[in-house]
Amino acid sequence: MGLQAFRANARALRRAGTSVSNLAHQTRLGDQCSATRHPSVPKLPADLSLYDGITAHAKEYYLFEDELSLLKEHGSEIAAAMGFPRRRRRDFPPPKEWKPARWGDADVGRWNNGVNGEEGLAAGVERGWDVVELGAGALRKTAHLLTALADTLPPTDAAPITYHALDLSFPELDRVLGQMEEGYGAALEGRVACVGLHGDYNAGIKVVRSGTLADLTRSSEEATPSTPSDDAASAPGSPLSANLVTPAMEATDLPSIAGHDDLSIADEVDLKDTRAPAVETPAPTSDRPLHFMFLGSSLGNFAREEAAPFLKSLPLRQGDTLLLGLDGRPPNDPEGKKKVEIAYNDPSGYTKAFEEHGWDVARKELGLEPDDGIEFVGRYNEALGRHEAYYRSKRKQTIPLSNESVELEEGELLHIEWSFKYSLAEALTMFEEADLRVVDSWKAPNSEYRLWLLERPAVRFAASPDESRVARSLPTLREWDELWALWDHITLGMIPKEMLHQKPIDLRHICLFYLGHIPTFLDIYMTRMTRVTDGKPTHPEYFKDIFERGIDPDVDDPTQVHAHSEVPQREEDWPSLDQITRFRDAVRQRLRKIYADTHDGRQLSRFEARSLFMAYEHEAMHAETLLYMLLQSPLTRAPTKTPExxxxxxxxxxxxxxxxxxxxxxxxxxxxxxxxxxxxxxxxxxxxxxxxxxxxxxxxxxxxxxxxxxxxxxxxxxxxxxxxxxxxxxxxxxxxxxxxxxxxxxxxxxxxxxxxxxxxxxxxxxxxxxxxxxxxxxxxxxxxxxxxxxxxxxxxxxxxxxxxxxxxxxxxxxxxxxxxxxxxxxxxxxxxxxxxxxxxxxxxxxxxxxxxxxxxxxxxxxxxxxxxxxxxxxxxxxxxxxxxxxxxxxxxxxxxxxxxxxxxxxxxxxxxxxx
Known part of the structure; x- marks a missing residue:
């Protein structure tokens, strides 16, 4: 459900007449399940005390309690998995006989800012971290994670972690930041600074992408506090909403997205033109690690087809994370159905009171007198895996609006919201479509609620919905770029220079051979492709004589080996790393030229396409070969942060x-x-x-x-x-x-x-x-x-x-x-x-x-x-x-x-x- 599911911009609220104009077409509660989207009442601000009644007293609403328990019990684990320092757990290099700790290793501080780390003790602290929560959230939950993050650091004059609470509701930001200061200020002081961001998801993500979070923080600290009026506070972009009177915890009003300054991405009105693009978005320019929080299963309020594109739009870089709270589909039986339905309509009536208060607010905004002609109802749709919340008309009635009157039949339904549940398969599919890797997850013991920690993978390959397509056509240039990024990460990031002339496995060549072999193989095949147009090998041509083919000798008798290239026997006779990387770049540029020619109308023959297919898979196979070789050496550098x-x-x-x-x-x-x-x-x-x-x-x-x-x-x-x-x-x-x-x-x-x-x-x-x-x-x-x-x-x-x-x-x-x-x-x-x-x-x-x-x-x-x-x-x-x-x-x-x-x-x- 989530509190922000009931917040809306005041200007969007005043357009409610267009949202309920065709109520006569609503599906009745007793009808069969339908995939047709119901016209919606916009989500409305309601008395926060009513919502607090749900979270404080309606124990059947397991989503809140389960997420709270997970954050309370596993906050330190989550902080470590997010990449925050493990300063209080390990400050020294452990003994490692097989692979001794090296300067800059994870164990001695590269990732935990330890005294022996290559970044030094304070490098990470000086750079800092940004934590952005989409929706101000519930203080009781967020505070547990923030205190866990704070516990990883010593206090400093300037807090290295900045928590940015993003929300449409200015009063809610005021409340959350004020309570945070009052209840947790001492625990966070010198470690975590709290800042409010007043705007919708679009505006917040745009600011993050621009890399200006730190600028907003500084500007809010320099501004003169002012208290907005209730009316002004309800609308993003209000000139009065630049600051809150909450010491050291400020709210910054965000610029609206042009043309959409009155809409939230979570609104139920049609937002096809305002939602974030489905394509991956550029990462922010700041070098501070960034961590998003999206809790309360608020993603469940998105239509399924919209969830993955939204997640993909988040500007995450390698090392950044997203902590996502997501409710799972319950067991497909009567007990599972009942558990969800009473969670959203508790027997004590807290949810009912909250929802029906929203109707009263809607009538007031529409200039109508109070009326008890509706009641809140809900159901769990097992086929579609979602809870559906409605207002049901208790009698035949007419709702007069400025432009037209809406006729409601007795029993007619008015859609409030849908809350989608995700099975494990559905969640994993969504993450794959969103280009996110699961770092870890924490599951509630008595429900299917999970906290997922996600990141952009360090190595990325384009998802292919049609698996039969992946080898049927020419590898795309993007697929080449992804493969080259992997190859460079392995060869230049994981192999120290002193290891280039070593053989981690005696039955293979030295590591340097493979750095030259891969571009040489590709160049040989491109030369064959272009021979009809006087294609010549890339300079230096002699690389083809020493790098064309590797070895796979007989394990029992290594002298028995197939035909292969003759390689130098002395270290000084090998090409230098610089020569090889310059050759590699020239070969890659040659391939880019071939792809550019295809855009200009040149058609590749199947022979040419097959040649490039072979070169692509050959490089991919050698990446794996090189990695299992590197596994045998104690000098190999770790590819990423050490897992927990x-x-x-x-x-x-x-x-x-x-x-x-x-x-x-x-x-x-x-x-x-x-x-x-x-x-x-x-x-x-x-x-x-x-x-x-x-x-x-x-x-x-x-x-x-x-x-x-x-x-x-x-x-x-x-x-x-x-x-x-x-x-x-x-x-x-x-x-x-x-x-x-x-x-x-x-x-x-x-x-x-x-x-x-x-x-x-x-x-x-x-x-x-x-x-x-x-x-x-x-x-x-x-x-x-x-x-x-x-x-x-x-x-x-x-x-x-x-x-x-x-x-x-x-x-x-x-x-x-x-x-x-x-x-x-x-x-x-x-x-x-x-x-x-x-x-x-x-x-x-x-x-x-x-x-x-x-x-x-x-x-x-x-x-x-x-x-x-x-x-x-x-x-x-x-x-x-x-x-x-x-x-x-x-x-x-x-x-x-x-x-x-x-x-x-x-x-x-x-x-x-x-x-």
């Missing part, structure tokens, strides 16, 4: 318990079925089949395979399960770095799991999927009386109604996390559908040796791509890891491979059994 492992682990444990109780865990029976491996995409058919999805030679042709019944583990083997097995067979005393999985490391005598952030203790990573060789996982499976699945069996499992989905809504792919996560089985969603499980973010081994499908044709564009590995030692792996780009992970025909005894790739496995 202990908090995440606690949440994972709760999720696992719920999934085990309500999901399809354990063993799944897979019936006899037919699956199709691969797809049809022969290079030789390019001239006649422009509609074929692009792929690699190993994916062609589409091949139907009959699969016999079998049984399969719903989840892959975890680190904890493998560790217990090692103990059970008595192999623990002899376990060392050579015999343990390469993803493990011993720290202080205890086994831990390597991550790009350093070693993670086994009590946290035990629930993650084991990343190991096929040989290691096959031995474990055999000890359980099972085996690894064949390629066809794994595909059949992934098509099972209750099976996992390697690239589904919950899957850990495309850098949704920079580490594995606990796998989950499929569960029944509260919307009624199946929310499919995932494997935690790893490829999966099969027991199928790599070979071409019947009718295989070796690529002419990339000779040896797959044929060099038909040796009986390489096995098919399927799916994708947390570092696999969505384009690859979502293409069901994609077939990857590694040698069965190769220990370093991010591949897991599950046990299957003969039926």
């Amino acid at each position: 492992w202990e908090t995440l682990a606690a949440h994972w444990a709760v999720e696992a318990e719920a999934a085990a109780a309500h999901g399809w865990a354990g063993i799944l029976d897979v019936p006899a079925t037919r699956v199709v491996l691969g797809h049809n995409d022969s290079e030789g058919d390019d001239a006649g089949h422009a509609e074929h999805e692009f792929g690699w030679d190993i994916e062609h042709p589409a091949t139907a395979v009959e699969v016999a019944p079998f049984r399969a583990s719903a989840l892959p083997v975890t680190n904890g399960e493998y560790l217990e097995w090692v103990r059970a067979i008595g192999a623990m005393p002899a376990l060392d770095e050579r015999s343990a999985p390469a993803s493990w490391v011993r720290v202080d005598g205890e086994w831990a799991v390597k991550t790009l952030f350093g070693a993670v203790p086994m009590h946290i990573a035990a629930s993650w999927p084991l990343m190991a060789s096929r040989d290691e996982l096959a031995a474990y499976a055999a000890s359980r009386g099972g085996r690894l699945p064949t390629e066809a069996e794994l595909r059949a499992l992934w098509a099972h109604p209750h099976g996992p989905r390697p690239a589904g809504l919950t899957a850990n792919i495309g850098f949704r996390a920079w580490h594995p996560t606990p796998p989950r089985p499929a569960v029944r969603d509260t919307a009624g559908g199946v929310l499919h499980g995932h494997n935690g973010g790893v490829w999966e081994w099969t027991d199928t040796p790599l070979a071409g499908l019947p009718g295989y044709e070796a690529s002419k564009l990339y000779p040896g791509y797959s044929a060099d590995f038909f040796d009986g030692k390489h096995y098919v792996v399927l799916g994708g890891s947390f570092a696999t780009v969505p384009q690859i992970a979502r293409r069901a025909s994609f077939r990857n491979w590694y040698q069965g005894n190769y220990r370093y790739a991010w591949v897991g496995g599950r046990v299957v059994y003969d039926a």
Whole structure:
């Protein structure tokens, strides 16, 4: 419901006649559910004491109490996850035998402003933080988070955190800021300054985007306080609303959006032209971290199709966050329906009194006498997942307006608001459409209410509603830019210069080779594309001689290796990093020119488009290869802020318990079925089949395979399960770095799991999927009386109604996390559908040796791509890891491979059994 759902600009209020002009077309309460939008009464300011009666006494209104409890109990966790300092929890570098703490590491202060951090003790404090709440909110809730934020900092002369309360109602800002000063001023002093922003969502977001929040704060401090009249205070843009008489806590009147200064984005009147654009908006120019708060499930008052575009419009940069309160769909049963309905119409009548007071205000604004001819009613629409609030006419009546009279029949409904509820699947879909990544979430124990902490992902890939499209056409220039941003983040941000000439894995080249290999590969293919127009390699041309092809030697005998480029043997003979980056930039510019030519009317042939497709996926695959190499080095820099492992682990444990109780865990029976491996995409058919999805030679042709019944583990083997097995067979005393999985490391005598952030203790990573060789996982499976699945069996499992989905809504792919996560089985969603499980973010081994499908044709564009590995030692792996780009992970025909005894790739496995 939310208080701001009943606030409106006075000028919008005076147009109420246009909002109720066609009341005769309203749907009656007893009618069938309809998706038709009801004409609305604009939301009105009501006596705040009535609303306080709901939050203070109507315990059935669980949204308020549950959100309050979550903020009260988890405020410090939320503050840490938002990136605020952990000064009082850890001020010193912990011992880290495998990956020692370095200057600027998270553990020594890069992210927590510790004394050893590269930014110094006060860098973050001097820069400060901005917290913007959309809607002034309820003091009792917001204060708990603000005090948690304040607790992360020592007091200073100038508070480093500024809390900006954005609201349309000036009196509400006055009330909230005044009570904040009175009740919490001492706790916030020197840490958090509170400022009011008087305006609507559009105006507030525009100010944030402009980077002028700090300017508004300074101007309000310098202004002379004045108290607006009640009439003036109701309208944004009032010249009297520049300041409030609340010491150190000021309200700034925001400029109105041209043409829309009298509308709130939350109004129920038609706002198609006033809402924020659906496209992503530019980030603010200030370098202060920014954190939005949007609590009270106020997003539920948006139509579903409008929610994601609004969230996407928020000007968030990397490191900024959004704390979103969102109510979930209740269980799809009578009890769930009842819980929602009494929450919005409590037995004691607090909600009814509040809502019906709004009708009295509306009549007064319309110049009508008080009348009791309506009553408040509500219902929960299970099909649409929303609570619907209405005024119902108690008799046939006429409402006289200035332009026309409105006839209401007895029982006729007048729409107040809809409050949409979001199932887990609906919420995750919305976040994906809004280009937001889930950092963490906190769920109320007795309802589906959640606090979601969201951020713009550091690595972003364009969402594709039509997954079949991702490989069917030429990669867009935006997709190239996203991939290049990822590549540069890895190569220039995570590899220190002293590591460039090192081999984290002996079976691979030095790191510097890959920095040159990627642009060289792209340049070679562009040269082939443009040969008919005298295309020449980018300077220096000799790069193609040393960087064209890497190595994949035999693990047992590294001298056995396929054809590859001859690389320099001495460090001084390699090109410099500067030479390579200049070459990279020239190659990228060459590609941009090709795309620019297509805008000028030049059509790319399918051969040319396939060449660029290959170069794109080649770079994406090498990004993952380079990352699993970097995992093996203690010098690798962390990719992002270190996750809050202990908090995440606690949440994972709760999720696992719920999934085990309500999901399809354990063993799944897979019936006899037919699956199709691969797809049809022969290079030789390019001239006649422009509609074929692009792929690699190993994916062609589409091949139907009959699969016999079998049984399969719903989840892959975890680190904890493998560790217990090692103990059970008595192999623990002899376990060392050579015999343990390469993803493990011993720290202080205890086994831990390597991550790009350093070693993670086994009590946290035990629930993650084991990343190991096929040989290691096959031995474990055999000890359980099972085996690894064949390629066809794994595909059949992934098509099972209750099976996992390697690239589904919950899957850990495309850098949704920079580490594995606990796998989950499929569960029944509260919307009624199946929310499919995932494997935690790893490829999966099969027991199928790599070979071409019947009718295989070796690529002419990339000779040896797959044929060099038909040796009986390489096995098919399927799916994708947390570092696999969505384009690859979502293409069901994609077939990857590694040698069965190769220990370093991010591949897991599950046990299957003969039926």
